[in-house]
Each structure stands twice: as structure tokens, then as C-alpha cells.
Amino acid sequence: MLREDVTDAIRAAVFEELAAVGFARMSIEGIARRAGVGKTAVYRRWKSKLSLVLDLVSAFAAQGLPAPATGSLYGDVRALLEVASHALRHPVASQVIPDLLVEAARHPEISDAIKAALLDSQQGVAALVVRDAVARGELPESTDPDRALDVIVGPLYWRLVVVRAGLPEGYLDELARSAVAALRA
Amino acid sequence: MLREDVTDAIRAAVFEELAAVGFARMSIEGIARRAGVGKTAVYRRWKSKLSLVLDLVSAFAAQGLPAPATGSLYGDVRALLEVASHALRHPVASQVIPDLLVEAARHPEISDAIKAALLDSQQGVAALVVRDAVARGELPESTDPDRALDVIVGPLYWRLVVVRAGLPEGYLDELARSAVAALRA
DNA sequence: GGACGACGAGACGGTTGCGTCGCGACGTAA
DNA sequence: TTACGTCGCGACGCAACCGTCTCGTCGTCC
Structure with a gap:
């Protein structure tokens, strides 16, 4: 044993x-x-080494991502940003995630594992948020959930991981407002 | 010699x-x-190895980034996205840039070089675009240029480098419209 | 209390890259 | 023609890690 x-x-x-x-x-x-x-x-x-890392990523995937259902598009987006910013501000995670994303381009197994662990659940959540917003009449039916995800988490990822700048007070609120306005356009 | x-x-x-x-x-x-x-x-x-790479990055920095001046915020944003998407769709660049960004967290010299080569010029361009837009009355004076950059290039970087998804026909137009709406919010 | 198996430690030969050095070949400038 | 410096090549001793192995120890079941 x-x-x-x-x-x-x-x-x-x-x-x-x-x-x-x-x-x-x-x-x-x-x-x-x-x-x-x-x-x-x-x-x-x-x-x-590869199986070690795949195992780790899969374990991460098992956690799942909570789907927000706050009753408004702004609320849902704000909640998503909150969760994402917590993950990306964790110093270990903010180093490991982009590293594995880069390696993913060289190892299809890593790419698949990350897709299953992160992207798929994120896209699923985005699809739910968009669907609810469409049902409430907050977004047009033609809204593409993938584009929604790009617009919501893209700016946050860019700032926290690429530029490695801080998050000023109230910045997530601004980003959430921006994202909602962007989706409505 | x-x-x-x-x-x-x-x-x-x-x-x-x-x-x-x-x-x-x-x-x-x-x-x-x-x-x-x-x-x-x-x-x-x-x-x-480090000096080799620093030399390479500096050479890249010397190119500079063209500042768009199309006469409208939408035009400027669209032009920025065009340039950025060309760079990020280049298979070599789209592999090298995120790789160096990850290494930058471990080597301050790389971090400094990338900041000088990419981020500073991008932030400069964003500042110009915002300034012009404010002068035309398209944006409020309080607009933060750094946030503008986050909102403009973040979604594109996310899609091309993180998700590694393609760019459907007209997607850059959509992103540009989204970004303009986001900035106005 | 005896058998079993996982444990940490570390030796093993093999591979790869380090940074340096010496070689003979080549090109250029006096 | 001679002298010099760079060239590609490859050997050098050193270090790290590979994946396998053999130890002696320890804990847990039967």
C-alpha cells in the first residue's frame, strides 16, 4: 500500500x-x-514528469467552477471576475498557469488537460451567464458566448499575468461595467 | 573583425x-x-544565454510601434488590433512572447527588457489614442489609458495566446466595437 | 512474531550541456 | 608573402539529471 x-x-x-x-x-x-x-x-x-503534471491538472479540473446566478448580467460578470482574480493573484498559480499554457503548445497532452480543466468549464459558465442574460432581455440572442468570455476575462488576464500590474481599488467593478457595455454593443 | x-x-x-x-x-x-x-x-x-536573448528583445524594441491617428476612436482601436493580431498570429512570435513573459517573472533583466520593448510603447500608444479621443469629446477626461490598453488588447491576447482559437471573419471589428463601448462606459 | 512491502538513501552508467582550449583552414590587410 | 584574427570542429573536465538497482529500516497486516 x-x-x-x-x-x-x-x-x-x-x-x-x-x-x-x-x-x-x-x-x-x-x-x-x-x-x-x-x-x-x-x-x-x-x-x-508529464504524467505527474497531467495528474495535477486533472485534480484541479475536478474542483469545477461555480456558476454565478446573481440575477443580473453585471452581477454575474462581477462574480466571475472575482473568482478569476483570486486565482490569478495567487503567486504560485499565476506562475504555473501561464507556464503550462506555453508548454501546452509543445505537448498536446498538456493542451488537452488544460482545455478540460480550465477552458471548458469557463466556456460552460460563460454560456450559462449569456443564456440567462438573453432570457432576461439583457443581451441579444445572437451573443456569442466565446466572445463574451474573451471580453470578460481577457482584460483581467492581460493586466494580472502579462503586464503584472496591481488591481487598484474598484478596478474589478470598472472591468465588470466595461464588459457589460462591450457585450451590449 | x-x-x-x-x-x-x-x-x-x-x-x-x-x-x-x-x-x-x-x-x-x-x-x-x-x-x-x-x-x-x-x-x-x-x-x-541571457545576454543573447536580451540583445534580441532590445533589437525588437528598436522597431517601435506605429501610433494610429485615423481621426476616430473606433478607427484607432481597430488599427491597434490589426497590428497586434498580426504579431500574435505569427507562429514564432506567439510562442516566443508568452514564453519570455513567463521567464520574466524569474529574471528581472528579461522583465525590464520586455517592459521597454513592448509594454512601454504600447502604453504610449494607448495614451495617445486616449488623449486624441478625449480631445474629440469621444471619451471623458477621466479615462485611464492603462485600463484602455487592458480593455483593447486583453480580449485579443486571451483568444489568440491563451485559448489559441482562431479569428473568425469580422471578429476584429466586433472586438473594436466592444472596446469602444467598454471605454465609454 | 514473522512476512511483506513501501520507505529514504545513494550508487550505477549514460546523456546532455557547460565554458574553455587547441587545431588547421581561410580571408584579409599590410 | 607574411601575419593576424575569425572560422568550424571537436576534445576537455565538470555538473546535473536520467531511470534502474540494491541496500537496510520501518510500519502494518495476518
Whole structure:
């Protein structure tokens, strides 16, 4: 029987190592070292660096994304931005996510896993939000949910991950208002 | 006298290698191999992998970014999106840019170089566009140029680099309309 | 209390890249 | 013609990591 605490320690170490050096530089030796574990313990569970990371991403996907239902488009958008900004302001996550996105272009398995773990659920939530807004008459029926997602999270991702600028007081409110106006256009 | 054609071959190889394997995995040996050049020729010009890349980014910065002046906010925004989408659809650039952005978090020198090469000029252009629009009465004086940049290029970057989805016919027009509406909100 | 299996540690040969050095070939400028 | 500097090539010792293996230890079931 594999010891659960060892498994958890390895998973945590992978996460930290991924943030510290990135997928490309990450080594099994480094993970074992950080976890305070023998290399054997790692190889007994996963067969490669790639499977380790895929496992981690899948675990993340299992969490799911809460679908907001605040009763107004603005409220839903604001709630989405709140959740996304929490995730992207986490220093480890904000390093790991873009790193894996870059690697995804080179490893189809990573690409698929991320798509399943993040994009699909995000697109699902966006589709729900748009559907509700259309039902309330807040948006035209022709609204494309994918474009909605672009307009809602794009500016936030750009600011937090690309520019790496802070979020001034009330900025999420502004972004939410902007997004609603953009969707109505 | 260092031979110019050799220098150019190395620079080109760095660019290709950066796109193929990323900064983390990039090696001087690989660059020399790809350029058809001895390692000596590389070390004679640059002292490390980092200086090679910094040199490349600086060269990119020297190009500058053309400031649109179409006479309308929509026109300016549309022009900005056009330029940005051309850059981000280039398969090599769309691999190299996010890769360097991720590495920037670990190497302050890269961060500074990218800031000087891309963000500063983008922010400058955005400031000009906003200023003109304010002068025409298209935007309120209180408009924050940085937020304008977030709202204009964020959705495009998200779609092209993060989601890696295509650009349907007329999508840039939609994005431009959305951005204008968002800025007016 | 004995058998079993996972554990950490670390040795193993192999691969890759590091940065330096020496080689003979080539081109250019005195 | 001679002298010099760069060229491609490849060897050098060093370091890190690969994936496999063999230890002796420890905890848990039967």
C-alpha cells in the first residue's frame, strides 16, 4: 500500500517546483528532494514528469467552477471576475498557469488537460451567464458566448499575468461595467 | 573583425530555438548547431544565454510601434488590433512572447527588457489614442489609458495566446466595437 | 512474531550541456 | 608573402539529471 502522506508531499512538491523553475526545468530529482522523498517513491507512482503534471491538472479540473446566478448580467460578470482574480493573484498559480499554457503548445497532452480543466468549464459558465442574460432581455440572442468570455476575462488576464500590474481599488467593478457595455454593443 | 553573416545566423538561430524549445530548454550548443556555427563564435559575441536573448528583445524594441491617428476612436482601436493580431498570429512570435513573459517573472533583466520593448510603447500608444479621443469629446477626461490598453488588447491576447482559437471573419471589428463601448462606459 | 512491502538513501552508467582550449583552414590587410 | 584574427570542429573536465538497482529500516497486516 502506497503511503498517502508521501503521495501528498510529492504532489505539493510538484506544484512548488513548477512555480519555482517551470515545467521545462523541472526534474524528478528536484521534486523528490523538495518533497523529502526518494526518487523511488516518485517512480513508483508516476512514470514521467508529464504524467505527474497531467495528474495535477486533472485534480484541479475536478474542483469545477461555480456558476454565478446573481440575477443580473453585471452581477454575474462581477462574480466571475472575482473568482478569476483570486486565482490569478495567487503567486504560485499565476506562475504555473501561464507556464503550462506555453508548454501546452509543445505537448498536446498538456493542451488537452488544460482545455478540460480550465477552458471548458469557463466556456460552460460563460454560456450559462449569456443564456440567462438573453432570457432576461439583457443581451441579444445572437451573443456569442466565446466572445463574451474573451471580453470578460481577457482584460483581467492581460493586466494580472502579462503586464503584472496591481488591481487598484474598484478596478474589478470598472472591468465588470466595461464588459457589460462591450457585450451590449 | 567579427563576420556579420555569422552574427546574423546566430541571431536567427536564437529566435528559432526560442520558439522551438523555449528559453528554459534553450542551449548554446543547440543555437550553434542550428546556426551551423562553432560554439566559439557565439561566446566571442555574447557571454551567456541571457545576454543573447536580451540583445534580441532590445533589437525588437528598436522597431517601435506605429501610433494610429485615423481621426476616430473606433478607427484607432481597430488599427491597434490589426497590428497586434498580426504579431500574435505569427507562429514564432506567439510562442516566443508568452514564453519570455513567463521567464520574466524569474529574471528581472528579461522583465525590464520586455517592459521597454513592448509594454512601454504600447502604453504610449494607448495614451495617445486616449488623449486624441478625449480631445474629440469621444471619451471623458477621466479615462485611464492603462485600463484602455487592458480593455483593447486583453480580449485579443486571451483568444489568440491563451485559448489559441482562431479569428473568425469580422471578429476584429466586433472586438473594436466592444472596446469602444467598454471605454465609454 | 514473522512476512511483506513501501520507505529514504545513494550508487550505477549514460546523456546532455557547460565554458574553455587547441587545431588547421581561410580571408584579409599590410 | 607574411601575419593576424575569425572560422568550424571537436576534445576537455565538470555538473546535473536520467531511470534502474540494491541496500537496510520501518510500519502494518495476518
